[in-house]
Amino acid sequence: MCGITGFTGKEAALPFLLQGLEKLEYRGYDSAGVTLVDAKGLYTVKTKGRLKDLRELLANEHLPQTAGIGHTRWATHGVPSNLNSHPHTNAKNTISIVHNGIIENYASIKEELLRQGYPFVSETDSEVIVHLIDYYDKGDIFEALKKALRYLQGSFALCVVSTANPDTVYVAKKDSPMIVGHSSIGSFCASDIPAVLEYTKDIMTLEDGNLAVLKADGVELYDFAGNPLPQHWTHVPYDLQAAQKGGYDTFMEKEIHEQPHVIQETLRGRIVNDDISLNELDQLAFPWENLERVYFVACGTAYNASMFAQDLFRHHVPKIPSFALAASEFRYGSYYLSPNTLCIFVSQSGETADTLAALNRAKERGAKTLAIVNVLGSGLARKADVTLYTCAGPEIAVASTKAYTTQLVLLTCLVIKMSELLGVARENFKELIDNLKDMPKIVEDMLKEKDQVHEYAKLLADKHDAYFIGRKMDYFSVVEGALKLKEVSYIHADAYLAGELKHGPIALIDKGTVVIALATQADVAAKTISNIEETKARGAVVILITTSKQNTDKFNYVLRVPNISPYLMAIPVAVLLQLFAYYAAVIKGCDVDKPRNLAKSVTVE
Ligand code: AGP
DSSP states (O other): OOEEEEEEESSOSHHHHHHHHHHTGGGOOSEEEEEEEETTEEEEEEEESOHHHHHHHHTTOOOOOSEEEEEEEOOSSSOSOTTTSSOEEOTTSOEEEEEESOBTTHHHHHHHHHHTTOOOOOSOSTHHHHHHHHHHOSSOHHHHHHHHHTTOOBOEEEEEEESSSTTOEEEEEEBSOOEEEEETTEEEEESSGGGTTTTOSEEEEOOTTEEEEEETTEEEEEETTOOBOOOOOEEOOSOHHHHHTTTSSSHHHHHHHTHHHHHHHHHTTTEETTEEOOTHHHHHOOOGGGOOEEEEEEOHHHHHHHHHHHHHHHHHOTTSOEEEEEHHHHTTSOOOOOTTEEEEEEESSSOOHHHHHHHHHHHHTTOEEEEEESSTTOHHHHHSSEEEEOOOOOOOSSSOSHHHHHHHHHHHHHHHHHHHHTTOOGGGGHHHHHHHHHHHHHHHHHHTTHHHHHHHHGGGTTOSEEEEEEOTHHHHHHHHHHHHHHHHHOOEEEEEEGGGGGGTGGGGOOTTOEEEEEEOOGGGHHHHHHHHHHHHTTTOEEEEEEETTSOOTTOSEEEEEOSOOGGGTHHHHHHHHHHHHHHHHHHTTOOSSSOTTOOSSOOOO
16 A cells, blocks of 8 residues: 655646655655656656655755656565665656556566566566556557556556656556546645645545546546546545545544455455465475474464464364464473474564564574565564565554454465465365455445444443453454454453353353353354353343354344354454444544554564
8 A cells, every 4th residue: 555646737746746645654654756747857756764755855956847746655565675666767767657556467567578678677566567658658658558557457546657748647546546636726646635635625536447637727537448438526525634544533443444455455366266376485495294383473463363373274284283372472482493393473563572583583493484464574574484465554553453354364365375285175265265255345244334333332331341252263353352442442351262151250240241242153153152141141231243144032232244154254253343342442532543551563572
């Protein structure tokens, strides 16, 4: 997820480009750059680091050009570096592009362009775009762009400028967000509304397949084939602060609602012909037939995702001992490690001190290490033998939401691939893969339950305690649900195995005690329901999350998840429990994005 800006008009472009990128830094901030264009040519300045570093590079320059594009990066391909920063230009320095998204077929395009003699300077997928446009450029940049768009697969919000038409910015949109704006001084484009609000509130949200041509006096809209399209302009009713949160009240709410998109982005290129594609595993060069043990190691929410993954792996490959461990324990514990051990480290930030220390310990003992992180070039990504990336984009809120569900999705892909490499027949995973393909829609449907969840969260308004219960895979969901509630609402929340209640915890249940119960695991649903009824009999107020198959006549507060594989219930359930924690925190007036005592990345022990 990156931030893009573009402008062409009657005033210098640079001030708009930079202030727009500043408003979009929440979308990515590991490098930044701009290209300005006029009849004399293209002028590109870009750097690894934050926008302030770019501003310093530009500080003493007189740059009156009235057209240009800008980019602030959240790296997905190619670590943060000057060369990997955007914009990317062609060798003749006559075309420059900025891109947000993932070009799925960039490798094959790059291979062909290299064969044609095109020089690549970066490790990014985006660079193929500018050389592909150059390849088709026979004097008409609009025609060249249309031809190039026909070959791009994946997601892109793309801005293009060229010396051939220095007063024009071309914008193409598919699967990544892009808006355009217009005012008396010119035409604007950006990844998100905040970037343009100080210049105009008249915007048009581009749709997939839109190709916009920005000129000083207006915007032309076409489809990718160049056919003119009707334009739908709107006037933005809200202010800048709200806009940076996409119109949501908090980053946490926004990030909960980004989950359908970021799950889609994380799965992009990972399911090919109904099979899981994880080419990174080839780099591991692991003798799978010698695998002795698997550890999933992480902290906090990532640890909860690790417990999910370990159970999924154990179910499919029971003969290989596997463990999910908190990194703070792993780093000091005496765990068997050998060159035939695979340690999988899960982390949103890739900088968590305990997880980094745990990885170092594994490497010292010769174990193979694989990291699943959300931040390219982070500490874990640099140290692990192999890294897989969630594509959740920057997660600003301290409470991890979209990072968690994208971890679950990517860990499911990893466990499926590992199981196949260990001899488990592919047929065993058809339902899981089908469910993964439907997951963006499933999560979208869960978000539609938010009003009902909000009503149920009111049951916590005057409570200091809440108890979460579940069996089997539901247990990992309730552990994560309890963590979410604790960290944003400060309500004391505990998670218990439903079957363990009668061995002590049920003593805590009193009249009015709120119990959030999960019964999504069909083979033990009846047992779980009877555990839940035991709490009701002692006065508990039960919120039940279950499937449409479950009879719920005895329950007043019910939320339903779709009948998918019991192994993937954790994902739709997570969305409901995130919303539950969010609304409970809002009702209690807590600082949802920055809860007391917590940090987004715990880089100290
Ligand atoms: C989760 O909501 C918390 N923010 C916290 O538990 C977090 O998951 C943990 O600190 C691990 O962070 P990481 O994923 O960046 O390693």
